[in-house]
Amino acid sequence: MIRLNGLIALLLASICILSIESAAAAKSAPPAKTAFFVSEECEKRVPSSFNAAQKKQLCTFDGTDKSSGTIGPAICASVAKQVLGGNVKFDTVLQLCQGASSAAPVQCYDKLEPAGNQLRTKYGIELCAKSDSTLPGECFADLNGFSGTANRLKPEQMLSFCKSLEDRAPLLCLQAVQDTKMLTVPQAFDVCKEVVGSGEDSSSPHNLAVATCLREMQTQIKPSFGVTAMDVLKFCAESNPNEFLDTLPEGEEADGSTDSLTGTSPPAQCFTESAHIKAAASTEGAVSEHSVTAPLLSPKQRLSLCSNAHTALGPINCTISAMFRGPGKPGAAGTNTGLKPAEVVELCQGALNAGPAMCFVESRNLGTNVERSHLCNGANSAGPAQCYRRSASTFRNDVGNRSLLCISATSEDPALCANSAPHYLSLSEKVDLCSNTPSSHAQDSVRCLTAVEAASKQFRNAPKKALGYFLDSLWDARDRKSRELLIHMCSFSGSQDPIASAECFRAAPNALEHDDAARMCTDIPSTEVIQHMQLCHRILPKDWGSEEASVLCESTTSREQVEAALRCAVEASTRMTFPKLTKLHAAQLCAYETAKSPVMACLKEVNRGVSASSNSAYLLTPETVVHVCSLGGSGENVNTKTYSPTNTPSTHTNTHTHTHTNTHIAVTNTNPGACLVKLATYSASKLIFDATVPQNICAHAEY
Structure with a gap:
């Protein structure tokens, strides 16, 4: 027994020694080296003014990022010679262009010229390297050009602000602050940098929402009434960018600047109109302009009511409905909900119509005022309350799932659905099954x-x-x-x-x-x-x-479309030599083919006119060809359904990358395939964009 114990002790000691040695070896082992590769195609296309070693440096990319192994650095270097001059230092070109997918870093760097050579040299590389647009450079130059000492930002602030931009909305916010003089630019800096716009580099009108609001609200700044300039800035910063388009006059498009704004801001308009809500109602159920002179809501409450309003009148109509009984009801001057003005503001914030008030009235005895307000905020009708009332037997004390089921309901039908759902489903699964059930379809x-x-x-x-x-x-x-x-x-x-x-x-x-x-x-x-x-x-x-x-x-x-789709898919997957399509590519391409075969016509044009050795054939990936040619059948993007229990199952992929170019490509043939063929004939040095741009150029050609 003693001998056995000794053997066990020896074995344990050996294991400990091995573990310690292994740990030591692991600590001393050198980190795995990153693999680097050189794109030969890129090297071939770098301008001849660069020597072989410089070409290799430019075209070297990190093996962990295969997307960097393109001819982008060559395109970038070529444009650098044209835009920045033949005497530009190689180190500058290398830092801007290595790993680039297009000429955007150089073009971004060039946009810094108004800021002066000293600032461009000091901050340009950090600002523009790896950039996919000119926006960072434009932003830095604009901020540096703001007038007045009080509006000056430190270069480091401008650098961090402009590097983080996804669209122009934050920059337009600061420009509006400077123009209206409501605050200094440094005072508005932290708020404006968080503004949300279109999410695209383009001059989208969505980016104008906040700036438009600021211009309309500048006359409403009255500190004596409790509304400061910072209050207005924060109010406008919450503007929903998707609502600004709806306010532009018919046939008019915003150009992305703030010089000729004609649209209106729903939050600003709501704030102005909400001043007319008085503290008494007429016999018609509307607000009486003459019975009481004092507004019902304070300026601060009006800011809260109209924050992020989707429509100008929605929150106002909700407030009137919540505070005043309708015509013919006893006690016309009394409150309809029993809520105080501050509580009504919370209920009606962002409302599209009187729905939240209707819902709140319907929800009597279903919880506290706070719980009822949370249930009904954003409702379009009394549906959430009706649903909540009918769901009690199924959900009992599970307030969370019960609220999830009913919060967007338009009737009691989601509750009726959940009440009759199979017993083996969990409560959360009943919510998944029955949410959004429309009326009469329980x-x-x-x-x-x-x-x-x-x-x-x-x-x-x-x-x-x-x-x-x-x-x-x-x-x-x-x-x-x-x-x-x-x-x-x-x-x-x-x-x-x-x-x-x-x-x-x-x-x-x-x-x-x-x-x-x-x-x-x-x-x-x-x-x-x-x-x-x-x-x-x-x-x-x-x-x-x-x-x-x-x-x-x-x-x-239809049967006709079935036959067309099958012919297209089989031919696309078996007979096309360029690009070589998989069966899945062929299925995505041909799903919307029609009897006139526009999809196949596009694909045949590409197959006939482009070979793998064409100048810019690298642009015509299977995904690009599928994207462009599939539009001929459907009039929409390629069918790429996403299947997820938590997402709407039919979504379309639509990739738009906006990159500024100096090349104008004229395509007179209306076949999108001919457009793709034309692109492939251009030399790489003229195509200063990446592989996603052909989708945007050619996808809109018609048959």
């Missing part, structure tokens, strides 16, 4: 789920457990995923007609993967398309996989 989602329970076992790789089991008994992650897909398919959040989706799923070919069938049948518009989808699957060659088949067949709308 049972559709439940019928869908019941109908597909047995059918879900007929497909390839069908889940062992999906429907019919309590969630806690599903241990396999794949089973849970399949269950989520079916619930999403049967919900109005996922499908416009769950009954049609159920019929589609039951009729889908058994050769499909279970989850592909669920995705394919999500958001089917009607039962009429099911027979066309079945025909598509029957005719499709057997070597096509489940995913490719579902992508190609899910959008077919």
